[in-house]
Amino acid sequence: MIKEILKNSINNCIDTLNLENNNKFNVEVPNNKNHGDYSTNVAMVLSKLNQRKPRELAEEIKTELLNDAHIEQVEIAGPGFINITLAKSLFQELLYDILKAKADYGTTQHGAGKKILLEFVSANPTGPLNIVSARAATYGDTLYRIMNKVGYEAKREFYVNDAGNQVDILAESLELRLRQVRGENIGEFPVEAYHGEYLVEMADELNSNEGNRLLMLPEKDRIEKLKDYALNSIHEMQLNSLEKYDVEFDNWVSEKKLRNQGVVEEVLSFLAEAECTYEKDDAIWFSSSKYGDDKDRVLMKADGSITYFVPDLAYHLTKYQRGFDYIIDVLGPDHHGYVPRLKAAIKALKYDEEKLEVVFLQQINLFEDGEKIKMSKRLGKIITMDDLVDEVGKDVARFFFIDRRTNAHLNFDMDLARKQSDENPVYYIQYAHARISSIIKKARKEHEIRIGKPSRTACNFLNEEAEIELMKKLIGFPQLLESVADTREPHRLATYVFELAGMFHKYYAKHKVIDEENIDVTKGRLFLITAVKNVLAIALDLLGVNAPDRMKKTSAAKGAKKKTPTKKSKEK
RNA sequence: GUCCCCGUAGCUCAGUUGGAUAGAGCGUUUGUCUCCGGAACAAAAGGCCGUGCGUUCAAAUCGCAUCGGGGAUACCA
Numbered sequence: 001m002i003k004e005i006l007k008n009s010i011n012n013c014i015d016t017l018n019l020e021n022n023n024k025f026n027v028e029v030p031n032n033k034n035h036g037d038y039s040t041n042v043a044m045v046l047s048k049l050n051q052r053k054p055r056e057l058a059e060e061i062k063t064e065l066l067n068d069a070h071i072e073q074v075e076i077a078g079p080g081f082i083n084i085t086l087a088k089s090l091f092q093e094l095l096y097d098i099l100k101a102k103a104d105y106g107t108t109q110h111g112a113g114k115k116i117l118l119e120f121v122s123a124n125p126t127g128p129l130n131i132v133s134a135r136a137a138t139y140g141d142t143l144y145r146i147m148n149k150v151g152y153e154a155k156r157e158f159y160v161n162d163a164g165n166q167v168d169i170l171a172e173s174l175e176l177r178l179r180q181v182r183g184e185n186i187g188e189f190p191v192e193a194y195h196g197e198y199l200v201e202m203a204d205e206l207n208s209n210e211g212n213r214l215l216m217l218p219e220k221d222r223i224e225k226l227k228d229y230a231l232n233s234i235h236e237m238q239l240n241s242l243e244k245y246d247v248e249f250d251n252w253v254s255e256k257k258l259r260n261q262g263v264v265e266e267v268l269s270f271l272a273e274a275e276c277t278y279e280k281d282d283a284i285w286f287s288s289s290k291y292g293d294d295k296d297r298v299l300m301k302a303d304g305s306i307t308y309f310v311p312d313l314a315y316h317l318t319k320y321q322r323g324f325d326y327i328i329d330v331l332g333p334d335h336h337g338y339v340p341r342l343k344a345a346i347k348a349l350k351y352d353e354e355k356l357e358v359v360f361l362q363q364i365n366l367f368e369d370g371e372k373i374k375m376s377k378r379l380g381k382i383i384t385m386d387d388l389v390d391e392v393g394k395d396v397a398r399f400f401f402i403d404r405r406t407n408a409h410l411n412f413d414m415d416l417a418r419k420q421s422d423e424n425p426v427y428y429i430q431y432a433h434a435r436i437s438s439i440i441k442k443a444r445k446e447h448e449i450r451i452g453k454p455s456r457t458a459c460n461f462l463n464e465e466a467e468i469e470l471m472k473k474l475i476g477f478p479q480l481l482e483s484v485a486d487t488r489e490p491h492r493l494a495t496y497v498f499e500l501a502g503m504f505h506k507y508y509a510k511h512k513v514i515d516e517e518n519i520d521v522t523k524g525r526l527f528l529i530t531a532v533k534n535v536l537a538i539a540l541d542l543l544g545v546n547a548p549d550r551m552k553k554t555s556a557a558k559g560a561k562k563k564t565p566t567k568k569s570k571e572k
Numbered sequence: 573g574u575c576c577c578c579g580u581a582g583c584u585c586a587g588u589u590g591g592a593u594a595g596a597g598c599g600u601u602u603g604u605c606u607c608c609g610g611a612a613c614a615a616a617a618g619g620c621c622g623u624g625c626g627u628u629c630a631a632a633u634c635g636c637a638u639c640g641g642g643g644a645u646a647c648c649a
Contacts, residue, residue: 032593048629054629305647333644336643408578432612441608446608476588
């Protein structure tokens with residue numbers, strides 16, 4: 001917000017000075033405090049265009065800028081940077097605005113109501129959600145929340161591959177388990193079958209209800225029944241896990257239903273009409289290499305069945321038909337070879353392939369006791385999303401997953417996640433929120449200081465450097481959210497909250513909020529920390545993490561308290 | 573072979589899309605409590621931003637090359 005205002009006044013300066021302008025300069029917060037509140041490179045960027053020396057240009061712009069009432073000081077440094085120091089009153093004014101906005105702070109119209117479709121998780125309906133899904137759920141849901149906050153109209157969608165080969169295997173696996181439960185000897189459990197314990201439990205339940213009846217049905221009906229049963233139970237399981245994780249979907253799309261609507265035939269004929277299919281080796285191929293893929297792909301196999309690509313393409317066409325401005329797919333790293341053919345088909349069918357964005361989440365390594373935990377799907381030895389949430393809690397899991405860039409591998413340290421102590425960043429942040437609540441409560445109960453409605457004059461008593469720094473951080477929040485939404489990089493919000501919490505803890509250690517001798521300053525400070533609390537709460541909510549007013553005391557925390565003094569006394 | 577991602581402090585990672593002296597947390601070392609909750613704070617040590625060349629006023633950031641790590645390359649889904 002401030003950046004925009006400054007950019008405008010700089011543009012005005014350039015106009016009054018009659019200089020050529022290519023609008024390529026930027027305004028930013030310098031990482032060195034001695035360089036002012038904001039800094040711009042205009043003079044350097046425009047020097048060539050105007051055939052002038054950067055520092056000379058800077059001098060002229062400086063004189064113009066000083067006419068602005070909000071600008072207190074302008075300095076020229078280095079090769080031609082213009083460093084701007086703003087008046088404290090401006091920050092105080094903006095703090096007052098944050099207090100008035102309350103929970104709506106950061107809500108903007110930036111996205112202009114553009115429609116966004118986020119597809120994520122879309123795990124196979126053949127078993128419980130695992131930690132890969134947990135990362136995808138965290139990413140998709142957090143991005144969804146942030147995008148809606150800044151004025152986009154985003155929707156969350158889950159695509160269920162409830163048709164095809166794997167589902168047949170699922171039904172067969174369940175039948176084997178059912179026979180096993182009933183005491184039949186089925187021999188070795190097949191390698192390609194699903195080995196997870198959940199199918200045994202499902203078989204148990206099924207047996208006690210309708211086991212006899214089921215096995216008397218003709219094979220075809222029996223498999224269909226088992227399939228439906230398995231799909232429904234697993235869907236319930238997944239829904240349940242997601243609910244515990246505070247992730248909801250606006251829409252579930254079933255592949256089976258799509259197929260029944262005849263979209264498969266439709267897509268095949270569309271592609272044929274576009275003249276990009278051919279027959280070879282008894283199969284039907286899509287000449288995707290003409291549209292940027294490395295090689296051509298099979299649409300219909302020699303045995304007459306279709307490849308998974310066809311219904312998936314059909315599904316993506318429905319996304320286009322539903323009129324979204326951006327279509328975002330969140331996929332695992334093993335799918336990246338798949339995107340070129342999808343985009344190729346979209347291009348071939350004359351849709352705008354630029355609308356489709358794909359975000360890849362890299363793999364996750366779980367670490368325990370410094371060792372990588374090995375997982376094997378075949379042996380049914382996987383760590384599920386439920387295991388993880390039960391173990392470390394939703395707040396910690398979500399924060400750990402969102403904290404990293406998407407295209408980096410994620411090392412998840414179980415030991416650190418389990419620790420309810422100072423090493424765990426989640427508690428550090430939550431503690432900042434709880435601490436503020438506690439101070440406000442104390443001011444009210446023990447000192448009878450109530451701040452009531454936001455007061456502009458109270459903000460005038462905030463002049464300490466640390467206070468101005470905090471205000472600056474808070475003021476940057478809306479812009480951060482917009483940038484996070486546009487770059488699809490929610491991890492930056494996690495970094496932001498952590499930094500804000502840190503700034504607060506430092507401020508707290510240095511400056512006392514409550515001072516009965518000086519009620520004016522006390523009120524100003526109470527307003528400031530209220531604003532910090534507000535932003536922490538908004539940010540944590542966007543991350544799907546709780547913002548508690550009180551921390552639960554744990555043995556780990558109590559232990560930490562005694563640690564330092566005893567260390568010292570032992571030494572001496 | 574081809575394609576994609578990653579190489580930043582001992583470890584795990586940021587780095588505001590090209591800015592000034594590269595930052596956190598953990599770990600290590602040393603400190604701070606008659607304290608508004610110590611799950612906190614202060615300080616020290618720790619770096620050729622994998623390597624080389626290029627682009628320009630300016631490169632951890634962009635381009636090319638190269639080395640190292642991971643992944644993808646089905647008529648599986």
